[in-house]
Amino acid sequence: xxxxxxxxxxxxxxxxxxxxxxxxxxxxxxxxxxxxxxxxxxxxxxxxxxxxxxxxxxxxxxxxxxxxxxxxxxxxxxxxxxxxxxxxxxxxxxxxxxxxxxxxxxxxxxxxxxxxxxxxxxxxxxxxxxxxxxxxx
Numbered sequence: 001x002x003x004x005x006x007x008x009x010x011x012x013x014x015x016x017x018x019x020x021x022x023x024x025x026x027x028x029x030x031x032x033x034x035x036x037x038x039x040x041x042x043x044x045x046x047x048x049x050x051x052x053x054x055x056x057x058x059x060x061x062x063x064x065x066x067x068x069x070x071x072x073x074x075x076x077x078x079x080x081x082x083x084x085x086x087x088x089x090x091x092x093x094x095x096x097x098x099x100x101x102x103x104x105x106x107x108x109x110x111x112x113x114x115x116x117x118x119x120x121x122x123x124x125x126x127x128x129x130x131x132x133x134x135x136x137x
Contacts, residue, residue: 040079046086055085 004010007029015024046052059081060074 040083042082046082049089051089052082052085055081 010027010029013026015026017023056078059077062077
């Protein structure tokens with residue numbers, strides 16, 4: 001029997017190895033109607049970003065203008081607004097790593113291309129010198 005056959009209402013994730021040869025496994029059990037939502041983590045770097053502060057202020061005060069005075073609903077609005085803002089900012093570590101890897105790959109290709117151009121230039125220069133007997137033989 002497979003895991004999913006035994007536990008059809010479960011989801012499992014194999015997490016990254018950190019300081020161990022073992023991979024941790026995260027398992028959640030959900031009802032069919034339950035929606036899986038990512039865990040919200042507030043990064044302390046958000047505090048230093050004026051755009052984040054504006055998003056929080058706007059979403060918090062937006063509830064008042066629409067007649068919502070519940071602190072819980074206003075917190076939910078803030079969470080959603082910060083999550084949307086975070087998707088479009090450069091705070092997501094995974095997207096930043098992917099972007100930096102892409103930049104590094106492009107830089108490697110570029111440096112290989114520049115090195116190749118230099119080698120071709122040297123070869124052409126040597127051929128020019130040989131053709132015109134400028135080596136001093």
